[in-house]
Amino acid sequence: MASKKISMKDLDELALTAADVLAQVREAMIEPHPRKVSPTFTSPAIAELCRVDKTQIKYLTQKHSLPAGNRMEGSKAKDYTLEDAITWIQTVGNRPTRPSGQLGKVIAVCNYKGGVAKTSTTVAMAQAATLRGLKVLCVDCDGQGTATQLLGISPEQDVEIGHTIMPYIHDQQPDFRYAVQTTYWHNLSMIPASSGLLAAEFALPAKAMSQRGFPFWEVLKNGIAPLREEFDLILIDTSPSLSYLTLNAMYAADGLIMPCPPDALDFASSVQFWGIFSELIENLPSAKDKSYDFVSVVFTKVQQNEISRIVKEWMKQAYGAHINGVEIPESNAAKTAAAQLKTIYDLSKPDGSAEAYRRYKEPLDRLADFILDQLAIAWSKS
Incomplete structure (x- = not known):
């Protein structure tokens, strides 16, 4: 029996049906902003x-x-x-704080692949940083808008293109201050994303072609600059690619975090990511002088098996001192939280096994402490 060809009209109907089902699921299961509530x-x-x-x-x-x-x-x-x-x-709490007169720090969370816990780690670190006394901004630079969703804002229902970074990229705003929104989480604001953000991948190279010498890799850095005075920490969630926006995020950042499962394919992809990034930077005027306070590769979705152990050894040999000592496990606690569009920090108490909750949350707490220590060191040197 011959299969029917799929027309663009069929795909349009598929998209509408899928969107309708998602909206029903969200209404039944999800608590988007402003109904999402913080824990006690x-x-x-x-x-x-x-x-x-x-x-x-x-x-x-x-x-x-x-x-x-x-x-x-x-x-x-x-x-x-x-x-x-x-x-x-x-x-x-006696935690390190930003010294008077110092600017906030920017950290980009990046990886070439999806499914490595990049976004959930970004949002969890944003929440954990507020629980260490910092005022935090999360910038969603992924057109999928998953970080936006985790922070209680529906990319499809609540985010218009004017709420994203796109007006700044189109020279309609002087910086990103117009796009900052408060969230349900105290001391955590965000700049949301939606699928319209994909237009940046056309707008930035178009600018570079029409304006001779235009530094397209500095756009995010310049847009964020005024917000460093208001926020102690700015976390940028990037798309699972080395796109124009991801390159911008990495150039704007003071520190880089790469979540990466100890899996052979994920490891190979990470090596390719750093190689391409290095080549790109080499060809960008002024970018070669860029430096970072730290670059840290974090093991995520770690499984207790021989393959993970072997790949961890490969990664330690490859990345040396850049390997973070924190290992975030593959966890049912994480899956349970994610199914509700939450992170582990959204839960007032364990939802399921208390031991699974503890095993997953403890390394995230250590990662947050690592970030805070890195900020304190960088501020002391400024």
């Missing part, structure tokens, strides 16, 4: 975040006039809002 925290969780003994909570509450939490119904325990938790952290 128990007294022991506050103590852990602030790195104090839980017996000190009452004393510190009185001493610093800190939020006292709300008594949970039918229990002697108290819970605290995210804003309460951040107030505690900023007051008694």
Whole structure:
């Protein structure tokens, strides 16, 4: 039996049907902005975040006039809002902070491939950074808009092209300040993305062709510049490619993080990514002088098997000191959170196995601490 050819009209109908189904699923399962809500925290969780003994909570509450939490119904325990938790952290957490007069730092999270936990790591690090007292901006430079979705904003329903970085790229805005939106997560703002962002891959080379000497690789760097004064940390989520926008993000960044599973194909792809990036930079005037505070390759989706062990050894040989000591495991806790369009930090308590939750969250916390340490070192040298 001959198969029917698929026409463009068929594809149009497919797209409409798929979009309708997705909208129904989202309505039933997902809580897009502004309905997505931040987690709450128990007294022991506050103590852990602030790195104090839980017996000190009452004393510190009185001493610093800190939020006292709300008594949970039918229990002697108290819970605290995210804003309460951040107030505690900023007051008694004794974490590194941005020195007066210093600019915020930019980190780009990049990889050639999809499915490596790039976006979930970006958003988790943005949330974790606020839980270390920082004011954070997440810039979504991936037309799929997954980071936008994770932060409670629907790319299809809530994001028009004017909300993205595109007006700046088209010279309709002087910088990116117009595009910054608050999110449901206290002290975490974002610049959202939608499929319209794909137009950047045509607009940037078109500018380079029409304007002799136009530094197309500096567009993101210049647009972000004023926001460094407002935010301590700016995290850029990139598309799974070495596109014009990804190149811009990497050039704008002070530090680079590459999430990469210890899988042979992912490793080979990462090597290709760095090789192409190096060649591109070599041919861009002024870009050859670019330097980074750090470049870190992070093992993600790690499985406890012989293949992972072998590939980790290859990657350690290839990347040396750039390999981060943190290993983020393949986890049912991550899958459960992702199914609800959440990260592990969105959960007030384990959704499923407490042990699986702990095994997944602990390395993310260590990665966030690593980033904070890198920021502190860079600020001390500025």
